[in-house]
Amino acid sequence: MxxxxxxxxxxxxxxxxxxxxxxxxxxxxxxxxxxxxxxxxxxxxxxxxxxxxxxxxxxxxxxxxxxxxxxxxxxxxxxxxxxASLAPRGHGLRATALPYLEDLHHATGQHVLLAVRDGHEAVLIERLSARGAGRVAYRVGGRMPLPSTGVGVALLAHAPRPAQDEIVGPNTELRTLLAAVRRDGFAVVSRLRPDPMTSIAAPILDGHRTTIAALSVVTRSENVDPAALSPAVVAVARAISRATAALGAQVD
Structure with a gap:
């Protein structure tokens, strides 16, 4: 034939x-x-x-x-x-969030990341780096895997169910982690290579209670106590959420 x-x-x-x-x-x-x-x-x-x-x-x-x-x-x-600076999910959100990110950066002395979800990946739209806080591989504008990064897990936990099913599949351990993120309001994700690092992340919501972004503090695993850092991360995420909702209300 x-x-x-x-x-x-x-x-x-x-x-x-x-x-x-x-x-x-x-x-x-x-x-x-x-x-x-x-x-x-x-x-x-x-x-x-x-x-x-x-x-x-x-x-x-x-x-x-x-x-x-x-x-x-x-x-x-x-x-x-x-x-690119006109993208509302990029520069616009960054401009609103930056003062809060700077406060968190100065308070913790660690890396602070801000990311949004784009399909099956997270896109980093801001990174405030700290000397001696370990290596962060991702650059502003770079793409990050959702299931294995702090901001990625926080975004994935609040993604639409079809997207979750497609990305997570039969991974029951990851499903359990996502359920814990929705219950607790923050994610804790650790990696071993190239340096042992831990990320504490929380979602950012708009005025319609929809998750539009996530922020995280990333530091060397030996330096981090999630129980001590998570309240600050959640508080800053909520402050950015309120600022974003207020800005949206003004535009409307």
């Missing part, structure tokens, strides 16, 4: 793939380890032909989404930063 499945030829982009999709494929090539990329690297990582990559890259440079360095490589352009 003949196989009628279309076959990809070389590095030709999929037939009918929208230009916008290809442009995002280029932008998604950049990351903490790839802040500057050559045309060849962009073509290789995006799996687009060099001619297509060059055409799209030139157009993105023209619109300020990419910039060229003196060496001829490409970097993310400042225009994307300006556009």
């Amino acid at each position: 003949a196989d009628d499945t279309p076959r990809a030829r070389g590095r030709r982009p999929p037939q009918g793939e929208p230009v916008l999709d290809r442009a995002f494929r280029l932008l998604e090539c950049f990351g903490p380890a790839n802040r500057s990329l050559s045309l060849a690297a962009l073509s290789d990582q995006s799996q687009l032909p060099k001619a297509t990559t060059l055409r799209l890259a030139r157009k993105l440079v023209e619109h300020g989404a990419l910039e060229r360095t003196d060496s001829g490589e490409y970097v993310i352009g400042l225009r994307l930063l300006g556009i």
Whole structure:
């Protein structure tokens, strides 16, 4: 029987793939380890032909989404930063929460994170770091797994049931943890590598009592007493929730 499945030829982009999709494929090539990329690297990582990559890259440079360095490589352009700053779940929430996060950071002397859920991941929108508090691997704008991070577990515990079922599956231990988070109002998650770290996290709600974000204090496991830190984390999360609800009421 003949196989009628279309076959990809070389590095030709999929037939009918929208230009916008290809442009995002280029932008998604950049990351903490790839802040500057050559045309060849962009073509290789995006799996687009060099001619297509060059055409799209030139157009993105023209619109300020990419910039060229003196060496001829490409970097993310400042225009994307300006556009991203308008995201209400990013910069807007960060602006409301930042004074409270700074108070928590100064009071604890530890890392403080703020994240929102995006599908099956958490996106870090703010991080206040502390010297000597251990390594935090995630950067602002970076994505974090929901089931194994403090903010992720706090967000997952209050996610819609279909999303929980899809992510958690038959993991009864994780389901028990999520139930405890809903009961206690905070999550405690520890990791062993690369450094033993513990995170205490709590959800942030809007004026409709919907979880829109989570914050956490992250510190070396030997330095943390969850019973001592959790009241402060919960109190700050509630303060941000009230501020967010009041801001929403003013907008309405």
